[in-house]
Amino acid sequence: MDANDPQENRPQEGTPGGEGPQAPPPGPEGTPTEPMAEAPGPPPPPPPRRLLRSRESRVIGGVCGGLGRYFNVDPILFRIAAVALVLFGGAGVLIYVAGLLLLPSGDPGDAAAASNAQPDGRRRALTVAGVVVLLLVTWPFLLGGGFLVAGLLVPIAALAIAGVLVWWLVSGEGPSGDAPDIARRAALGVGVLFLCGLLAVGGAWAAAAGGGSIVAGLVIVAGLAILAGAFARPARWLILPAVVLAVSAGTVGAAGIVLDGGVGERDYRPTSASELRDRYELGMGEMDLDLTSVDLPPGDTAVEIDLGVGEARLTVPEDVCVAVDARVGIGESRVLGVGNEGVDVEVDDRPDAPARTSRLLIDADVGMGSLRVRDESDPSFRDGDSGLGDDGNRACLEAENG
Amino acid sequence: MGSADLPSVVAGVAVIALGVLLMLDAEGALDLSFALLAPVACAATGAILVASGLSRR
Numbered sequence: 001m002d003a004n005d006p007q008e009n010r011p012q013e014g015t016p017g018g019e020g021p022q023a024p025p026p027g028p029e030g031t032p033t034e035p036m037a038e039a040p041g042p043p044p045p046p047p048p049r050r051l052l053r054s055r056e057s058r059v060i061g062g063v064c065g066g067l068g069r070y071f072n073v074d075p076i077l078f079r080i081a082a083v084a085l086v087l088f089g090g091a092g093v094l095i096y097v098a099g100l101l102l103l104p105s106g107d108p109g110d111a112a113a114a115s116n117a118q119p120d121g122r123r124r125a126l127t128v129a130g131v132v133v134l135l136l137v138t139w140p141f142l143l144g145g146g147f148l149v150a151g152l153l154v155p156i157a158a159l160a161i162a163g164v165l166v167w168w169l170v171s172g173e174g175p176s177g178d179a180p181d182i183a184r185r186a187a188l189g190v191g192v193l194f195l196c197g198l199l200a201v202g203g204a205w206a207a208a209a210g211g212g213s214i215v216a217g218l219v220i221v222a223g224l225a226i227l228a229g230a231f232a233r234p235a236r237w238l239i240l241p242a243v244v245l246a247v248s249a250g251t252v253g254a255a256g257i258v259l260d261g262g263v264g265e266r267d268y269r270p271t272s273a274s275e276l277r278d279r280y281e282l283g284m285g286e287m288d289l290d291l292t293s294v295d296l297p298p299g300d301t302a303v304e305i306d307l308g309v310g311e312a313r314l315t316v317p318e319d320v321c322v323a324v325d326a327r328v329g330i331g332e333s334r335v336l337g338v339g340n341e342g343v344d345v346e347v348d349d350r351p352d353a354p355a356r357t358s359r360l361l362i363d364a365d366v367g368m369g370s371l372r373v374r375d376e377s378d379p380s381f382r383d384g385d386s387g388l389g390d391d392g393n394r395a396c397l398e399a400e401n402g
Numbered sequence: 403m404g405s406a407d408l409p410s411v412v413a414g415v416a417v418i419a420l421g422v423l424l425m426l427d428a429e430g431a432l433d434l435s436f437a438l439l440a441p442v443a444c445a446a447t448g449a450i451l452v453a454s455g456l457s458r459r
Contacts, residue, residue, distance in 0.1 A: 227414025
């Protein structure tokens with residue numbers, strides 16, 4: 001017998017007062033009382049499902065967690081799809097930002113979430129504005145002409161996410177709350193990023209211009225301040241700028257970038273051995289050194305190349321044996337058809353030359369960029385610059401072969 | 403020492419170590435290369451992040 005079945009709770013006809021075991025007691029006039037008043041009614045309808053950003057299952061802003069809960073699937077599926085969309089075209093960034101802006105944060109049964117889900121005027125205006133912005137952003141993609149927009153807006157969206165993450169790292173305030181809170185934290189994070197960028201550029205420039213000791217001293221002082229603050233008043237906000245300054249100056253030091261020698265383009269074409277300098281130096285830019293008009297004397301002739309950032313191109317006579325001792329901090333070297341690239345690139349190729357053969361000793365330091373050495377028979381500098389068509393250090397090879 | 407902020411202690415030591423490394427390179431006592439800088443910088447950053455994560459638990 002089902003207590004919820006009204007047919008079964010109804011008193012039997014012709015048995016006032018009820019003779020059956022479940023008959024209700026008689027009323028004042030001898031009529032049975034209304035049994036439906038005491039019986040439990042039908043269960044209330046479940047509350048409507050709302051798409052909310054999850055507070056419990058979140059990695060960044062809870063968008064994927066909320067989607068997983070709404071569709072009753074594992075959120076990891078949405079996270080994988082989001083990462084795939086970020087990697088292939090960048091649409092995942094836009095979609096995620098849309099989720100951050102348009103979906104309220106909360107969990108089912110949460111009173112705050114329920115109030116967030118009720119659109120007041122301000123929230124409705126924000127939602128409409130977000131939808132309009134998203135439509136403006138996405139319609140060029142739909143029409144197939146979104147490269148310009150992608151080149152501008154996807155980086156902006158990525159910057160906003162980076163700002164949220166940076167502010168999370170610096171202040172401990174995660175991407176929770178509504179769109180205005182997230183936008184505020186993104187703006188603060190972008191501001192911190194901007195300041196760190198300025199600090200990185202300034203520190204790198206100072207270190208490259210010869211102020212490496214000063215920058216190192218500033219880093220040590222910042223470290224001491226952070227350490228002292230740990231016992232009095234923590235200064236965690238100082239950690240990120242200090243690390244950024246140290247890494248930027250360290251990169252300059254590891255690459256060996258020195259900006260002595262100026263900035264710009266240099267084109268050297270000495271016509272005789274007497275015009276050949278011992279050292280050619282440039283801080284940042286492009287340097288061409290053409291030695292094809294120089295009649296080098298038998299024996300060794302040394303030339304030193306120092307370039308901070310940029311490209312150094314040397315053209316040597318075909319009948320000269322070339323010995324190279326070069327270092328490239330970050331970049332590539334192409335020396336007589338042999339290429340190397342990456343960080344801490346070193347070239348040490350110093351073949352011997354027999355008597356009465358001219359040997360050019362090249363000692364080159366390039367901080368960041370490329371070093372290219374070719375002989376005059378290699379047209380690569382002019383035609384496509386493959387750098388791979390050279391047939392090696394021919395004069396040394398001929399000398400070695402007798 | 404018990405009330406010290408752990409992330410700040412770790413970060414302070416790490417930043418000082420990076421600064422000393424830079425100073426040695428600037429003064430010519432050390433030839434800094436990426437083969438040295440990269441692991442040191444990664445270790446410093448990782449130590450700061452681990453300390454920060456431990457302090458939030």
